[in-house]
Every structure is written in structure tokens, then in C-alpha cells.
Amino acid sequence: MWAVGVIGAGPGVSALHLPTLARLPDHFQVVHVADSGSGRAAELAARVDARASSSVDALFRDERVQVALICSPPEAHAAHVRAALEAGVVGILCEKPLATTLAESEELVAECRSRGVALLVGTNHLFDPGWAQARRAIAGLRAPVDAVTVTLSLPPNDRYHRLVTEVAAGGASPARFPPPGLPPQVEAGIVRQLVSGLGVHDLPAVRDLLPGFDGMTFARFVAPLGYALGYRAGRARVHLLAVMREEGADARWRLTASAGGARVDVEYPPAFVHDGAARVVVRHVDGSVAVPARGPLDGYEAEWLALAELLAGEGPLEYDELLEDARFAVTLADAAEAHIAASAA
Secondary structure, eight states, X not given: OEEEEEEOOSHHIIIIIHHHHXXXXXXXXXEEEEOSSSSHHHHHHHHTTOEEESSHHHHHTOTTOOEEEEOSOGGGHHHHHHHHHHHTOSXXXXXXXXXXXXXXXXXXXXXXXXXXXXXXXXXXXXXXXHHHHHHHHHHHTOSOEEEEEEEEEEOOTHXXXXXXXXXXXXXXXXXXXXXXXXXXXXXXHHHHHHHHHTGGGTHXXXXXXXXXXXXXXXXXXXXXXXXXXEEEETTEEEEEEEEEOXXXXXXXXXXXXXXXXXXXXXXXXXXXXXXXXXXXXXXXXXXXXXXXXXXXOOHHHHHHHHHHHHHTTOSOOOXXXXXXXXXXXXXHHHHXXXXXXXXXX
């Protein structure tokens, strides 16, 4: 069993990671939770009989901590990964993105490689067993992928925080939407942040299907909070569409891949909800439809089990893949921001 120290005490920890780790008692135990002085760490730590503190330094002075879970704001991820490495942890699960710049991502991956530290970035859709089913189905079409579309329609996250945890303990708060009429440069910056923090869920899967990036064809901010992006990957095209509305419907999160006239749809469960694997539907050119059986394991559990395999030496440490995923995400986020700014100019 691996002892986990948690950096961050927000809704993602309360509603997602603590319940997930509680499902895996043979592999992990949370022993310490640290926040930045909000006071929520003590509440969360009490739920799992762990120690609490208000600083990262205090957490890493706890000699029991073997694995770091980094759920701090994205701009702090790089510093907290470095602190974990200096403390001598053997494994790190960092929420996406690993870092906000390519240079930092390269530095962190190189340092993890040199120390032999198991590193995993929390892009849970990549680990969802439904994605593995979809990948096999796409390969079975025996035709090149010619289009990929990722569509997200999301309510504010606090709706699902309230469903799966105590609001007081989780610290959930209503989502804040930008005012209308923002300058294009501001909208461009928001889109970059959304791609880095939200779109990144699916970018490793998109890169797995279509690894190239040959130029943005369109990019725009979608009010009140979202984006619409299109780019070329060789002869294939990729569309990434997302919107969050204050009074929106329940979540809809779908990845669609087309190849040779056939289509594979992957419907992911709402974020923060343990509802089993994604649902896969395969529509063949002859009109037949196949729906593989869904398994009970979800992407959140699967990513932690993948880390357990890495820690046990039962899986490859794919530093190169992590680095390419980081490069791909930064390249796409930068290109989207530049395209919106240039269009306005």
C-alpha cells in the first residue's frame, strides 16, 4: 500500500480523489492533506483519518508520504512537482496540466526520468476503459481516421460537487462567468486557459488518433464561457467544441472519430461522478450498430490503478509520451490564442 500526500483541498479533492482512493484501499492510503491556509485541509483529512497542514513544506516533512497528489491551481503545479521530487517521493499524480509552459513541462519530465519517479498526469479520459474499447473499435475499421470531434456541453462544476460531496467540506462555489463584450485579446487568453485546463482531458486521445498539427482553421471564444476550434492534421480535420452555461443542462461529453464512412462515439460520464466506463457506440457503413458492454471501472479509478502498476514496476514509465502530450497541448493552446488575436487585429 502506498501512502499519499495531497496538495490542495478544493472540490476536486473532496468530490473526486478522496472518494476514488477510498475505493482502492489495497493500493493507496491518504496520510496527509495540505492546503494554503483555507482551513479545508483539516476537514478533508478528518474524513480519512489523515494529518492536515497549511503548507507544502509541512506535508513533505511527513516521512510517511511516498506519493504526491497535486491538485493545486495550474500555475502552481510545476513548483509543487519540484517540491515533491526534492522530497524524494516515488510517484506523482498531477492534475492537468503538468505545467503552463512547454519549458517547464520538459524540465519536469526530464527530472522525473532522471530520478526514476513514476509520473502520471490526470487526464482521466485517456485511462477510461471505454476509451480502450473505442480504440480497438477504431483500429478494427481498418481505415485511416479522417475526422475527430470533441463536444462538451457543461453546467458549472458545483452542480456535480453538490451531488457527490458535502458542499461545506468541499468548498464548492458557484462558477464565475466573464462579462460580455470582452476585448478579443482577453477572449483569446481565456480560450488558451480553457484548452490547457479543460480541453486537455481529451487531447492525448486525439493525439493518439491524429498526432499531427498542421495549422488552425478557425478559433473563437464562445459566450458565456467556451470555445470552438478547428485544425488540420494531415488530410484529417479536428473540431474541439466546448461551452459552459450558468443554467445549462446536465453534462454532455462526447468524442467522435470517423474512418472510412464509419463512426465511433465515446460518451463520457459527467465529471466527478463514479458511473462506470464511457459508453461506446460503433456505427458501421452497412448501417449496423454495435454497443460494447460497459464495465464498472471508471477513468478516475483506472488512472490510479495505472499509477499503482507503475509504482510496482509492472508498467512502462512513458516519459516520452507524457512530454509529447504536454507539447501537443501547449502547441494547440498557443495556436488558438494566436488565431483569435490575429483575427481581431
